[in-house]
Amino acid sequence: MSRLSQAKVPEHVAIIMDGNGRWAQGQGKARVYGHQSGAQRVRDVVEAAGKAGVKVLTLYAFSEENWRRPVDEVNALFSLLVSYLKQEIDQLHENKVRLRSIGFTDKLPDDCQEWLKLVEAKTRDNDGLQLVLALSYSGRSDLVRAMQKIAAAVQEGRLQPDAIGEQVISENLSTQGLPEPDLLIRTSGEQRLSNFLLWEMAYTEFYFTKVHWPEFSREHLTEALREYADRDRRFGAVRMDKPVC
Ligand code: IPE
Ligand code: IPE
Numbered sequence: 001m002s003r004l005s006q007a008k009v010p011e012h013v014a015i016i017m018d019g020n021g022r023w024a025q026g027q028g029k030a031r032v033y034g035h036q037s038g039a040q041r042v043r044d045v046v047e048a049a050g051k052a053g054v055k056v057l058t059l060y061a062f063s064e065e066n067w068r069r070p071v072d073e074v075n076a077l078f079s080l081l082v083s084y085l086k087q088e089i090d091q092l093h094e095n096k097v098r099l100r101s102i103g104f105t106d107k108l109p110d111d112c113q114e115w116l117k118l119v120e121a122k123t124r125d126n127d128g129l130q131l132v133l134a135l136s137y138s139g140r141s142d143l144v145r146a147m148q149k150i151a152a153a154v155q156e157g158r159l160q161p162d163a164i165g166e167q168v169i170s171e172n173l174s175t176q177g178l179p180e181p182d183l184l185i186r187t188s189g190e191q192r193l194s195n196f197l198l199w200e201m202a203y204t205e206f207y208f209t210k211v212h213w214p215e216f217s218r219e220h221l222t223e224a225l226r227e228y229a230d231r232d233r234r235f236g237a238v239r240m241d242k243p244v245c
């Protein structure tokens with residue numbers, strides 16, 4: 001990978017790993033084959049992101065809306081997740097990756113929950129890349145839950161309504177403690193958020209590629225990071241190195 005100036009490397013990259021089904025169907029195969037191939041891309045991308053200097057990588061692996069899919073497909077996705085965790089636990093730990101999950105993971109099958117807890121516990125003290133898996137995740141539901149927690153705190157007298165600000169809301173989301181994503185990548189040509197990190201992406205840079213997730217390589221990640229490095233993020237202000245009219 002060619003070197004990018006460290007100052008221009010996004011601290012937090014979020015990816016909507018999309019297009020597994022269409023990629024498989026394009027080859028006359030079942031959708032599940034696309035998910036199997038997609039799961040194999042995760043290892044490369046995690047490794048490449050860490051090497052590039054990314055600090056947090058959040059992968060949208062299963063949305064709350066994905067429960068609407070046929071039960072066989074849902075079961076296949078969770079069994080792939082368990083296989084991934086079983087296979088990668090040692091390598092992740094060796095590479096100092098710290099795993100965390102966000103979303104309504106209590107809805108996941110028991111073995112998934114157990115493996116997630118195991119990998120999270122084993123990698124808890126690692127100081128390398130933080131890998132965040134969004135599972136049964138919904139940005140709106142996360143906000144609803146945060147508001148319920150805040151309302152309960154107000155009702156119990158632990159919080160004054162006028163003390164509720166952006167920080168209080170951020171602290172009550174499942175992404176609590178994480179920096180906001182600098183770069184969002186979505187594969188497969190769709191240009192929408194599909195309920196991902198709605199609060200957290202207020203100022204995120206978006207990068208859409210037509211490449212389907214099972215074909216998304218280290219080189220594609222490098223290309224996205226390169227484009228990010230050329231973006232001018234102003235956060236509503238004006239650049240002060242040019243004369244302001
Ligand atoms: C992404 O690929 C994986 C999940 C949403 C779990 P899709 O399964 O959405 O693939 P397409 O979009 O139907 O091609
Ligand atoms: C978003 O992809 C969720 C994940 C990648 C996990 P979808 O394929 O579910 O999104 P829509 O339905 O096209 O918006």
Ligand code: MG
Pocket residue numbers: 018019020
């Ligand atoms: Mg899709």
